[in-house]
Amino acid sequence: MSHLRLIATCIGALLVAERAGSAAGGFVFVRNAKNDTAQIGKEELKDCYTGKKKSWKNGTPVEIALNAGGSAELKWVASELIGASDDILLAKIKQEVFKGEMKKPTAVASSQDCLAEVKKAAGAVCAVDADTAKSLPDGVAILDVK
């Protein structure tokens, strides 16, 4: 019985450690601090990235700052929002631009580019790694996804 308890404790400890590790190496969405949408549903954010939702609550047009294809950030965004690869998300975005349904996203090459773009554009949203998000510059805030 005590062996079973020990195994269960070890498995529990491993799961906690695994979760802590993924949080430390995870990503978050950031927004311009002037954007009063501090929290958003995953479906609604997906709509922002695929051209269905065109403006925030305050009327500011949605602007997507997109990390490079193949980057860890974009892979995470694609997996979180549409449950697919970054290629499929990029193809979907290009299709919506072609249809005329959305503005072409701004390409960002790094987390610093991403923060600079979000600071500059009132409606911008972008993904950065969790370490970068620990010290956000003025004018940039976390976009909490429900």
Next chain:
Amino acid sequence: MKDSLIKGRAAAATLAFGAVALACASASAQELSVGVYGNVDYQVERATAAAGGTTNQNHFSIPTLDLFLRGTMDKWSFLSEVLFDIDEGNTIGVDLDRMQVSYEYAEWLKVTGGRFHSSIGYYNTAYPQGGAIYLLPLHRPALVDQHDNASLIPTSTVGLNIHGRLPAGVHAFSYDLDVSNGRGRAADDLTNGQDWNQSKAFNLRLRYEFHDLIVGANAYVDWIPPRTDDPIQPETLREQIFGAHIAYVEHPWHVIAEGVSIQHVGAATYRTLAGLTEAGYTIRQVTPYFRFTAAKFPSAADPFWAATHQQERGNFQTADAGIKWMPNDSIAVKFELEYSHAQLDTREQASTQVAFGF
């Protein structure tokens, strides 16, 4: 002479495209995106006439090259699509498929003026003609196939579109109202610069969305002017199009179904019924798909279809099955088999396509 004129037009269009791209690239306050789309096909076909006799052919083709420009400035946006396509035979034509300027006041009100794809059904606005890379099958279905001006619905129109979307949680309603010049005297006569009659075409499309499921319907009415040089259509025809559609196109599923009733009302009423269903499921980079299209024409020849190709094969049913492989977001490779049975003939095709979008 015609060839040199087309070459001249093509060169002018290319130069204009380049000039606009260069001019706008330097304007930092604006956003401009440039896209190039196209496809290269190879097809093997066997056609058996109902009266007897079989013909075989195979060919490479370059159906379309699409130069796409889109610019935005605050709530204003501009979009144009210059299409090089093969109209008939081997002649490459230049077509300004879309040219529109929009003002988006809010999500519930966007006004667009210019030449745009009419808001009829699902396919016509979801898959613009030049973007073969985004289609599952090789080509747009017969209902909206602009090749040789053979589409059944008026795919492009010149006028105004008013669009809005009202989201409410996981639900959303959207509307499109088109007020346009409508049809010309024939299906290949698009009223780009002049409307031949005083009346306008009106189209209303309403949609309900639940998560990613779209259910919609539309009603369209237009008055088609008579062809004074052709005794087959000496009078004004009232065109009425009623349609419904349902679509769920979210990774990994792709399901579309739509149907229309097209009536041309003059001394007699001619009604054409047409529809399609299309389904696919994506596994990693590969999507197997299936499409079925059918059309039923009036038993007497519809005078409006007489000048073009819509009714020349009679009633038809077409089934396509294939595989689409996307190695990256800019390239699609497709393999497709098609079986099409019509009153006049039966066609069997095997095709492959490399489509690109950069």
